[in-house]
Amino acid sequence: MSDLATDIDSAVRTVLEEHGRLAVDVASLDAEADLYAAGLTSHASVNVMLALEDAFDVEFPERMLKKATFGSIGSIAAAIAEIQDES
Amino acid sequence: MTAVATDRSLVELVAQVAKDVAGPNAASVDAEARFPHEAFAALREIGAMSALVSVEEGGWGASLAEVGLATQELGKYCASTSMIFAMHQIQAACLVRHGRSPVFAELRRRLVEEQILLASATTELGIGGDVRTSSCAVERVGDRYRLEKNAPVISYAEHADAIFVTARATPDSPPSDQSLVVCLKEDLQLEPTSVWDTLGFRGTCSPGFVLRSEGPISHVLDDPYGDMSARTMLPVSHSLWGHVWLGIADAAVDTARRFVRKAARSKPGTTPPGASRLVEVVGVHQQLADVVHTAAARFDAVAHDDDVLTSVGFAIAMNNVKITASTLVIDIVSRALLVVGIAGYREDGAFAMGRLLRDAYGGALMVNNDRIAGNTAQLLLVHKD
Numbered sequence: 001m002s003d004l005a006t007d008i009d010s011a012v013r014t015v016l017e018e019h020g021r022l023a024v025d026v027a028s029l030d031a032e033a034d035l036y037a038a039g040l041t042s043h044a045s046v047n048v049m050l051a052l053e054d055a056f057d058v059e060f061p062e063r064m065l066k067k068a069t070f071g072s073i074g075s076i077a078a079a080i081a082e083i084q085d086e087s
Numbered sequence: 088m089t090a091v092a093t094d095r096s097l098v099e100l101v102a103q104v105a106k107d108v109a110g111p112n113a114a115s116v117d118a119e120a121r122f123p124h125e126a127f128a129a130l131r132e133i134g135a136m137s138a139l140v141s142v143e144e145g146g147w148g149a150s151l152a153e154v155g156l157a158t159q160e161l162g163k164y165c166a167s168t169s170m171i172f173a174m175h176q177i178q179a180a181c182l183v184r185h186g187r188s189p190v191f192a193e194l195r196r197r198l199v200e201e202q203i204l205l206a207s208a209t210t211e212l213g214i215g216g217d218v219r220t221s222s223c224a225v226e227r228v229g230d231r232y233r234l235e236k237n238a239p240v241i242s243y244a245e246h247a248d249a250i251f252v253t254a255r256a257t258p259d260s261p262p263s264d265q266s267l268v269v270c271l272k273e274d275l276q277l278e279p280t281s282v283w284d285t286l287g288f289r290g291t292c293s294p295g296f297v298l299r300s301e302g303p304i305s306h307v308l309d310d311p312y313g314d315m316s317a318r319t320m321l322p323v324s325h326s327l328w329g330h331v332w333l334g335i336a337d338a339a340v341d342t343a344r345r346f347v348r349k350a351a352r353s354k355p356g357t358t359p360p361g362a363s364r365l366v367e368v369v370g371v372h373q374q375l376a377d378v379v380h381t382a383a384a385r386f387d388a389v390a391h392d393d394d395v396l397t398s399v400g401f402a403i404a405m406n407n408v409k410i411t412a413s414t415l416v417i418d419i420v421s422r423a424l425l426v427v428g429i430a431g432y433r434e435d436g437a438f439a440m441g442r443l444l445r446d447a448y449g450g451a452l453m454v455n456n457d458r459i460a461g462n463t464a465q466l467l468l469v470h471k472d
Contacts, residue, residue: 023261036313039261041219046465062471065399067317 162334167290
């Protein structure tokens with residue numbers, strides 16, 4: 001994993017710890033673990049997204065506002081990397 | 088029984104059942120809070136229970152728009168019959184769209200040949216009405232599941248051949264990680280915990296039960312409930328419920344029109360006092376019809392596009408349909424009652440509107456509009472288009 005990717009991954013985990021209200025410890029999840037199975041609700045996923053937008057100073061485009069984007073730490077990190085690439 | 092060979096459409100056939108069977112029995116269904124057996128016997132005769140099953144599998148292969156129109160026809164004559172029909176079709180939509188294994192193909196075959204009735208148990212005591220969380224869980228014992236749910240309402244539970252039940256996927260799963268289990272009548276025990284004695288939708292027979300079920304693990308649908316909820320349950324429910332309420336509104340507008348026409352006939356040349364208010368009623372009714380019919384068409388247009396179905400914009404649009412339609416129906420029936428006046432307030436006579444008024448209030452309460460508005464408020468925080 002590149003340094004940048006590691007930074008994104010750990011920042012995503014911090015946001016999930018604060019706003020994801022997961023039933024399990026975020027540190028115990030690997031990047032591909034299903035966050036919905038870990039207790040992420042659609043309500044909490046909105047808060048996670050708002051916190052990510054604040055943390056990374058980005059805005060999620062409409063096309064990314066779907067369940068799959070927030071399905072795992074890896075998919076969230078990929079989405080953020082994609083937004084950063086575009087800007 | 089397979090779909091009846093006929094050159095008449097599903098909607099035409101259901102409309103006939105609505106007029107000839109559901110209508111004449113509506114008053115006793117309401118008064119006695121009893122299941123509309125006559126209407127469902129007639130709907131089974133025309134194969135309406137398998138409306139959504141594909142033609143290849145022996146069903147009608149109907150679109151949501153067509154099933155919506157059929158629901159609306161029933162709603163004009165008996166809101167309880169219409170609501171049960173709608174709720175059945177919501178479960179049938181899940182079976183058709185998410186039931187991939189042979190077990191569910193077999194259930195569709197029964198839907199076609201036996202015209203079985205499907206119910207659902209989503210709410211649960213102690214979860215505060217949020218159908219996207221469960222407290223009960225699917226317990227797996229070998230190749231069997233076991234489930235116990237304390238449900239404050241299960242509509243027509245005692246008349247259904249199968250009940251689709253939400254539960255946490257496993258005893259270790261968080262409340263939001265839900266599965267949908269198809270509990271067959273022969274696998275089920277229902278212990279009543281309350282009676283259903285309500286203002287409206289009395290014929291839906293929806294008391295509370297402790298539901299216990301045990302059966303093959305293959306009866307748990309593969310897709311997580313959250314996915315089925317977004318892709319099927321939410322849009323199909325809001326569209327079809329809207330058609331129930333539109334049917335109620337149709338009946339109210341029809342009553343008001345008949346009343347004004349009768350007044351006009353008694354004094355030709357004078358515009359009756361209710362006529363101008365009838366203009367308002369018809370205007371609001373048109374809004375409701377447009378919202379509801381558009382909802383079904385919107386779903387049909389993207390029925391297989393998961394990206395659209397799971398998008399924030401689509402969820403907001405469907406939430407809006409629910410809130411708008413269930414609010415407008417009360418407005419329409421209330422305005423129609425003002426047109427008809429005391430003849431509508433009477434419980435007897437050709438213009439009685441009591442049942443319409445009582446049924447109309449149900450819509451805003453079933454999945455409370457304030458809860459849906461709260462969900463939309465949250466979605467609007469991230470919605471951009």
